[in-house]
Amino acid sequence: MKQLRGTPLKRFLRDWRRTHTYESEIIILLDSVTYPVNVGSIFRIADAVGVNEVVLCGATPVPPHPTITKVGRNKHQNVAWRYEEVASEVLDTLHQAGYQNVAIEITDQAEPYYEFSAPSRTCLVLGNEDHGVTRASLAHCDAAVFVPMYGKGRSLNVHISAAVILYHLAHTSSFNSTKSL
């Protein structure tokens, strides 16, 4: 088995992108995610998963920011993003546009992410590192999902949970593989 590097790797990734797509439209909303390292990592993940937009709200730091640029590998330049102060207003507008707003949060109605099927339009809501998704934002969410914890810890870092759930969303409903072409 041989590692692909350089041109063969580039070609592999390009061919893979051309032959694999998914139909879901995904937006990520950061509801006062305050650490620039998390915001940067989320931009890198957002680019990797191919999300449609990142909306930075409340106390979330915005580009240009040296840590966001470095950790995010400059991917805020490849992913559409905007800043909006009030998350609940954005969620209201998205809901009217047909999005299902889904919080990453353990609530009294939360379900494990792997049981959640991706709607055609999803806004995934990520909350503050300490306080989670605000009550005001939760009031505008249709569902809450969580990443199960099998050990001693009570939580994962927000960008890790987001990556696990985003890839699940991408690879469930409406995933098209045309490998045979």
Next chain:
Amino acid sequence: MKQLRGTPLKRFLRDWRRTHTYESEIIILLDSVTYPVNVGSIFRIADAVGVNEVVLCGATPVPPHPTITKVGRNKHQNVAWRYEEVASEVLDTLHQAGYQNVAIEITDQAEPYYEFSAPSRTCLVLGNEDHGVTRASLAHCDAAVFVPMYGKGRSLNVHISAAVILYHLAHTSSFNSTKSL
């Protein structure tokens, strides 16, 4: 929808763990993962997913280390781990014990992680941040899996890829949910 905090959250997590298990035995092998922040994050993820052991090899920094402790939320104290200098020797021994050694790597035979079904015993091999899994280790791997990239970036951080793949492994074969109890 109401966020769970404090005692209700503790109870929720405890009940969830009691009623959801998976049979696969998972080991993570770090093949010269050199950044302490990545090693720490991998310990936190390893605890969350409930892996059986973390094997640190080659140039991988080991606990006690302030960054590993901080980023890993001290989870190296909850997850079995050991240091072994030569990764390929560990992989050889694991193979003889019935483990399938699976590299996170884009190789000429790699498959997307979501098409990979978890064997009952899996050793997931994570490589160096710049150079990936070494040729010597790849020679002892039965398969290679990768996390698809839908954007401009060529890769994700190694701990992000690991989290996505580990949760996939946990939630595919041999997953038992006894929620109805």
